[in-house]
Amino acid sequence: MLGYYILLGAVALVSWLVSSTLKKKFAKYSKVQLRNGLSGAEIAEKMLADHGIRDVEVISTPGQLTDHYNPKNKTVNLSESVYNQRNAAAAAVAAHECGHAVQHAQAYEWLKMRSALVPVVSVTSGMSQWVVIGGIVLGAAAQVGFGYWIAIAGLAMMGFATLFSFITLPVEYDASNRALAWLKNKNMVSQEEYSGSEDALKWAARTYLVAAIGALANLVYWGFQVFGGRD
DSSP: HHHHHHHHHHHHHHHHHHHHHHHHHHHHTSSBTTTTTOOOHHHHHHHHEEEEEEOOEEEESSSOOOEETTTTTTTTEHHHHHHHBBBHHHHHHHHHHHHHHHHTTTHHHHEEEHHHHHHHHHHTTTTHHHHHHHHHHHHHHHHHHHHHHHHHHHHHHHHHHHHHHHHHHHHHHHHHHHHHHHHHTTSSOOOHHHHHHHHHHHHHHHHHHHHHHHHHHHHHHHHHHTTTTTT
């Protein structure tokens, strides 16, 4: 188990470093005020209108970095600071979340795949590791193949979560690319503001990359534990 704890520690450290840098970046670019004076909510509403999207509502949600697009009720949810603020960071986040709304409206394939996996992952992700461990323990104690197949089932659950993490990557990167292209093509931001928005979104995307790598490393580790224990 020592190797597993080392793996967890390494992933946690990298995740903390990326998350810490992201917060610093957003704090920095939150000080770069937009010359057009638009708030995050106004930026979002304009981007939706420019893409002909009339059935998505922009609303404020509590918390910090809690911004997201909900495809079920078609709402762009912006954290209070993003919703009300008029800076490069707010513009970046608002446009990014609207990028997801545009993906939804255009039936973007990667978003459709991720949405299809949500019900499965929401049920299996929390229990997968315990199913694997339970299968390994049962197999070792009973010396029968039944525990092995339980562990395999746990690995399959874990595999869905890993797949979900990797499918999330093109979804997030594409949403950022759509956001930045719109901000630039519509002259919504100055060059300085654009650079800040671009840098902030790059670091936001890296949090998903770290999560995907961590999920894969976890799957590989437990895969070795299950298959490596077989004669």
